[in-house]
Amino acid sequence: MNKEIKIAIHRREKSFSDYWIDWCENNNVNFKIVDAYESNIINEISDCDGFMWHWHQDSYADQLFARQLTLAITGMGVKVFPDVNTSWHFDDKLGQKYLFESLGIPHIKTFVFYEKDKAKDWINHATYPLVFKLRGGAGSNNVKKVRNKREAKYLVNKAFGSGFPVVDVYEVAWQALWEYRRDKKFIKLLRFGYYFIRAIVGLKPKSMSLRERQKGYIYVQDFMPNNTYDDRMVVVGKRCFCIRRMCRKNDFRASGSGIKIYDHSVFPKESIALAFLVAKKIGTQSIAMDLVYDKNGKPRVVEISYCFVTDKFNGYFNEKLEWVNARVTPQIFMIEDFMAAIEQKEYFKTAVC
Ligand SMILES: Nc1ncnc2c1ncn2[C@@H]1O[C@H](COP(=O)(O)OP(=O)(O)O)[C@@H](O)[C@H]1O
Ligand SMILES: [Mg+2]
Structure with missing residues (x-):
């Protein structure tokens, strides 16, 4: 490891930082622990080549400033994980709608309204069922099926009235x-x-005590019927890890069901190829995406997230879509790729001099 490279890591127990710190210690990496919540964080990071922070969707504080800090640090020439492309859309289904459309990523037709009158007009002519979501949330907590106009009307009134709690x-x-x-x-x-x-x-859960209610918009999308599972594809660098998550009994939602299949033979090659393509189009260091299948059996991206819960896999697909059998931890690949990317930068610096 290049001894001159120094990185900063924000430590949060039971987060990705546990793996990153262990890896740095085992590989003699020059690193320091920093606290992203400290007011002098920019100064703290200024002597480093990289900054890694596993910030979280449930944290009020992280949601307040993690994206802004990332952008500011990037401007200093310090490499960040997750970087801007990897994280700006995190836990933000509104942002993801525009991103999927702009990059031509196969997605589910999604409608969003910021004006009550337009939303009310639209639901009069919509085809049901639809799926209603809040912009944030995990484990299907904020995902509901809308069966008819009456239910849609209730949601529109609430969205443009008292709003919805984040949990x-x-x-x-x-x-x-x-x-x-x-x-x-x-x-x-x-x-x-x-x-x-x-x-x-x-x-209310402590994590939501400071977070604002969700209101002033409504997000609905077409319902993809007959999906008894979703396929979660995680791409870290040049590797794709796969999990099939079965839906809860009598429910269309797989996220959070806790019933998972890891057998790599079940994953369609088309889905793995799509996962690599999406990661490339968005330019992510790490991305987990949920795929459901349309009536023609084609995979469509439901949502993306730079972080995820699983930390042990029995292998992954490489970019040639070949299975690589190995007990691996994606969180370790994150820091390996990160250090390699910084070294690459160093190489260019030296070369230019
Ligand atoms: N439009 C849809 N049609 C059919 N199933 C869907 C649709 N959107 C989501 N789902 C199902 O609901 C689950 C939760 O949706 P998702 O948008 O991923 O929310 P969360 O952020 O809570 O994971 C998905 O894992 C998928 O199984
Ligand atoms: Mg999901």
Whole structure:
């Protein structure tokens, strides 16, 4: 490893930084731990070649400034993970709608309205069912099927009235109930009881206490029927990791079901190729994308995210779409690629001198 290269890492326990810090220690990398929330963060980073921060969608603070900090640091000539292309659309389905359309990425037809009258007119002539979503959310928490005009009208009135909380506490309780049904463990039943009571008495999760209600827009998209799973493709550099996530029982939503298939033989080559293409078009260091299939069996991107929960895979597909059998951790590939990219920059600096 080039000893002159120095990187800064924001440490958050149980996040990607655990892997990054271990990797730096094991590979004798010159690194320092920084705190992105400190006011002097720019000064702290100014003697570094790179900055890595696994910022999170549930953090009010991260949502407030992570994108802006990334852009500012990039302007200093310091390499960032996740960089601007990788992260500007994170947890933002509105941004992703425009991104997919602008880059010609196969997506699901999506409609967004910022004016109540236009939304009301549109729902009178729409074809149902539709899928309603908030711009942010995970585990299907903010994703609902809209069966008819009456339900759509209710959502439009709410979107342009009191709005929606960033986390639906009843959905959290139903998720806990689903986990009990799936696992049949008494502890999960207790968990459901806990979240259900919290929902009834109106106790909100700490993570949402500062976040604003979602209002002033409505996001709806065509419903893709007969999908009993979605395919989550994760592309880190030149590797594609795959997970098939089965839908919950009697539900069209796979995200958050916790029922996963890793057998690489089930993934269509077309989906793997699409995953690489999407990563290339957007120019990402790391991207997880959820694919569902249209009536012709063609994959369509539902949403993208630079981070994800799985950290162990039994292999990946390379860019030739060949399976590489190896027990691997994508989070380690992130830092390996990151260091290699910085070294490349160093090489150019030296070459120019
Ligand atoms: N338009 C759609 N048609 C059919 N299924 C969908 C559609 N949009 C989402 N889904 C299903 O719902 C799940 C959650 O949707 P997604 O937009 O990925 O939300 P989240 O951010 O909560 O993961 C997906 O994993 C997929 O199974
Ligand atoms: Mg999803």
